[in-house]
Amino acid sequence: MRERLKRKVAENLRHPRGFFGKLIGRFMNHFNKGIIQFTVESIPEIEIESIAEIGIGSGMALKLCAKRFPTAMIYGFDISKTMLSVARRENMKSITNSKLKIDQASISKMPLENESLDVLYTINTLYFWEDPDQVFKEVYRVLRNNGHFIVSFNPKEEMNSFAYPNDLFQFYTADQVGELALRNEFKLISSQVYQDRYEKYICLIVKK
Numbered sequence: 001m002r003e004r005l006k007r008k009v010a011e012n013l014r015h016p017r018g019f020f021g022k023l024i025g026r027f028m029n030h031f032n033k034g035i036i037q038f039t040v041e042s043i044p045e046i047e048i049e050s051i052a053e054i055g056i057g058s059g060m061a062l063k064l065c066a067k068r069f070p071t072a073m074i075y076g077f078d079i080s081k082t083m084l085s086v087a088r089r090e091n092m093k094s095i096t097n098s099k100l101k102i103d104q105a106s107i108s109k110m111p112l113e114n115e116s117l118d119v120l121y122t123i124n125t126l127y128f129w130e131d132p133d134q135v136f137k138e139v140y141r142v143l144r145n146n147g148h149f150i151v152s153f154n155p156k157e158e159m160n161s162f163a164y165p166n167d168l169f170q171f172y173t174a175d176q177v178g179e180l181a182l183r184n185e186f187k188l189i190s191s192q193v194y195q196d197r198y199e200k201y202i203c204l205i206v207k208k
């Protein structure tokens with residue numbers, strides 16, 4: 001029974017669905033609040049016209065991002081229809097003001113023009129990328145020159161693999177993600193450790 005519940009939680013962290021997915025969305029807001037704030041605050045002070053977040057969950061980071069960058073156009077993508085509806089409700093004001101667009105899409109194929117973004121960030125989605133090299137290539141495609149890619153994640157050494165079935169979650173060390181970025185032509189800007197009372201995270205910033 002415990003194993004079945006663990007698997008259901010893991011499946012809904014990867015792709016929240018229905019009522020249980022919404023519940024998991026609430027848990028994510030509580031447990032991930034620190035790294036969400038840290039990531040949005042880490043977006044560099046460059047001239048920003050357009051930003052995208054991929055894997056928006058319930059839309060907490062988008063709200064902070066819209067507040068921090070009131071003149072930027074912001075895009076939010078997620079594969080989960082359940083999360084899209086929650087995130088739209090939470091960010092209705094920015095959507096109505098045409099500052100934010102939220103759509104269904106995967107990080108491996110985004111409905112964005114080549115070289116159309118200044119910043120792309122993603123929090124707690126790395127574990128679910130089926131082909132990480134392909135994701136770095138896709139992000140490279142949509143970023144402008146000097147555009148920044150920010151990836152926040154729990155590093156492998158921190159994670160109790162028993163709690164997360166490895167057909168659903170893949171964990172990486174900070175070095176492995178840095179290596180992925182470098183071999184896909186990004187330049188390393190910074191790799192910061194963020195620790196809150198629940199977990200340790202890496203917030204990696206690379207640049208095209």
Ligand SMILES: C[S@@+](CC[C@H](N)C(=O)[O-])C[C@H]1O[C@@H](n2cnc3c(N)ncnc32)[C@H](O)[C@@H]1O
Pocket residue numbers: 013014015016028029032036054055056057058077078079080083105106107108122123124125128129
């Ligand atoms: C663990 S939740 C994290 C949500 C939020 N970023 C946070 O940190 O609280 C992962 C989110 O990423 C979405 N997701 C998973 N794989 C994705 C992919 N390939 N492309 C876009 N979104 C994805 C899920 O639907 C879910 O909303």
